[in-house]
Amino acid sequence: EDQVTQSPEALRLQEGESSSLNCSYTVSGLRGLFWYRQDPGKGPEFLFTLYSAGEEKEKERLKATLTKKESFLHITAPKPEDSATYLCAVPPGAGSYQLTFGKGTKLSVIP
Amino acid sequence: GAGVSQSPSNKVTEKGKDVELRCDPISGHTALYWYRQSLGQGLEFLIYFQGNSAPDKSGLPSDRFSAERTGGSVSTLTIQRTQQEDSAVxxxxxxxxxxxxxxxxxxTRLLVL
Known part of the structure; x- marks a missing residue:
């Protein structure tokens, strides 16, 4: 069973059309949920870390929220430069410091 | 303020050859991780180094894969007798x-022919 599931796999938005990406996780004792952005041919770029249910973080047009079972990445009035693959990740369990990643949501913002 | 650097950026090799991939972490960072990203797959954990502790090798897919970290800084991932399924980032x-x-x-984008 996957510990991290992201949906949708792909999302096309018109410029200015707000939407949300979902990341659901099944690990217990969450020690942080991480959001990254990955552009083609590049390594993942860190966006946010969330640690507890109810926590929210914002950066420009992005806002990440966390519940006990899932996280949402809200994109408000997106621009074409927001096009990328968005990845979420969690440490898989107690004593593990590596990250288990979801397969990502590929976002395309059309001008 | 340099970030993490890796070399080479691209590597093409023939099946059966050995390859070495290099990673220079951010200065002062004591933890270093290797992951693999294959087409259609998510990022897959390979190995984790923390300071002078024994590395966590639980993600290495076979004994053809090994890694070392010298002086607590630079790390090298070695793949011996490469196979086509090793092609990945x-x-x-x-x-x-x-x-x-x-x-x-x-x-590092590795292509095994």
Missing amino acids: YLCASSLAGGETQYFGPG
Whole structure:
């Protein structure tokens, strides 16, 4: 069973059309949920870390929220430069410091 | 303020040859991680180094894969007798300590012919 599931796999938005990406996780004792952005041919770029249910973080047009079972990445009035693959990740369990990643949501913002 | 660097950026090799991939972490970061990203797959953990502790090798897919970290800084991932299924992007990340935010390098794109 996957510990991290992201949906949708792909999302096309018109410029200015707000939407949300979902990341659901099944690990217990969450020690942080991480959001990254990955552009083609590049390594993942860190966006946010969330640690507890109810926590929210914002950066420009992005806002990440966390519940006990899932996280949402809200994109408000997106621009074409927001096009990328968005990845979420969690440490898989107690004593593990590596990250288990979801397969990502590929976002395309059309001008 | 350099980030994580990796070399080479691209590597093409023939099946059966050995390859070495290099990672220079952010200065002062004690934790270093290797991941693999294959087409259609998510990022897959390979190995984790923390300071002078024994590395966590639980993600290495076979004994053809090995890694070392010299002097607590630079790391080398070695793949022996490469196979076509080893073709992937190999990503290195570092963090201040285990469990802290990981910062990724640009990756090495490996193609095994």
